[in-house]
Amino acid sequence: MELGLAGRRVLVTGAGKGIGRGTVQALHAAGARVVAVSRTQADLDSLVREVTSPSPQLCRLLGAEPLVTAPWYTQCPGIEPVCVDLGDWEATEQALGSVGPVDLLVNNAAIALLQPFLEVTKEAFDRSFEVNLRAVIQVSQIVARGLIARGVQGAIVNVSSQGSQRAVTDHSVYCSTKGALDMLTKVMALELGPHKIRVNAVNPTVVMTPMGQAAWSDPHKAKTMLDRIPLGKFAEVEHVVDAILFLLSDRSGMTTGSTMPVEGGFWAC
Numbered sequence: 001m002e003l004g005l006a007g008r009r010v011l012v013t014g015a016g017k018g019i020g021r022g023t024v025q026a027l028h029a030a031g032a033r034v035v036a037v038s039r040t041q042a043d044l045d046s047l048v049r050e051v052t053s054p055s056p057q058l059c060r061l062l063g064a065e066p067l068v069t070a071p072w073y074t075q076c077p078g079i080e081p082v083c084v085d086l087g088d089w090e091a092t093e094q095a096l097g098s099v100g101p102v103d104l105l106v107n108n109a110a111i112a113l114l115q116p117f118l119e120v121t122k123e124a125f126d127r128s129f130e131v132n133l134r135a136v137i138q139v140s141q142i143v144a145r146g147l148i149a150r151g152v153q154g155a156i157v158n159v160s161s162q163g164s165q166r167a168v169t170d171h172s173v174y175c176s177t178k179g180a181l182d183m184l185t186k187v188m189a190l191e192l193g194p195h196k197i198r199v200n201a202v203n204p205t206v207v208m209t210p211m212g213q214a215a216w217s218d219p220h221k222a223k224t225m226l227d228r229i230p231l232g233k234f235a236e237v238e239h240v241v242d243a244i245l246f247l248l249s250d251r252s253g254m255t256t257g258s259t260m261p262v263e264g265g266f267w268a269c
């Protein structure tokens with residue numbers, strides 16, 4: 001399916017690892033220009049290098065070494081890396097306040113600080129809501145104000161979780177941030193719809209990214225989750241990326257305020 005994303009400028013948060021990284025790679029392959037925002041500079045460097053490197057196969061055909069050196073890769077026209085801690089309001093304002101025209105936004109960055117409910121700390125609560133919810137509001141404001149000022153339509157995808165609507169042990173704060181994100185998605189859709197900005201969420205099950213591995217590597221623990229998923233498996237990064245790209249594209253032009261499950265049927269149970 002042609003998604004018509006070529007030439008669009010897309011901002012992706014949490015671009016350094018996992019689902020965000022996969023989203024940047026897919027958007028770049030689709031011809032989009034990407035502002036890749038993340039917290040670890042080394043991840044952004046390797047992402048830009050990876051996306052812009054000629055494939056090993058092409059190098060072999062050309063008889064060249066598959067070696068790419070700075071500054072060529074750091075000036076890749078398709079990817080603009082921005083290194084910032086989105087939990088820091090002032091630093092985010094400084095890094096993204098003058099980011100320029102952005103057509104599409106993926107709010108993907110999040111953290112999962114798992115604690116039993118009786119041991120939840122103020123620090124974990126504050127940090128989780130700063131990154132998982134407050135940053136979504138701040139970055140979306142920056143992008144939406146720009147879209148409205150330019151008078152162009154846009155789309156925002158918030159990466160939520162299956163845990164936004166189901167209880168998961170040790171996830172009280174994480175699930176709360178994602179439940180709040182689902183509702184934020186709906187209110188943003190309500191208020192931004194008249195400006196022709198669509199806002200949707202994707203709600204994945206476990207994906208074995210660094211975040212997923214930290215929580216679900218123990219096979220016994222993984223089984224307790226797999227037993228709740230009718231398809232009997234976790235999602236791949238590509239499953240989530242496909243849903244994100246669809247919701248960014250005009251192919252979902254009549255969809256806003258939705259929470260799209262990518263959870264193998266977890267919500268059906």
Ligand code: NAP
Binds near residue numbers: 111
């Ligand atoms: P991940 O593997 O931990 O990657 C998250 C990325 O976001 C990393 O590059 C991380 O950078 C970045 N990030 C985190 N905090 C940041 C901050 N304060 N400022 C800037 N960047 C920050 O996570 P993932 O599994 O890809 O998750 C992506 C999204 O999917 C999240 O919203 C998550 O809640 C959601 N999700 C994940 C799963 C799962 O099982 N993996 C399931 C459902 C939903 P650093 O590593 O440098 O901090």
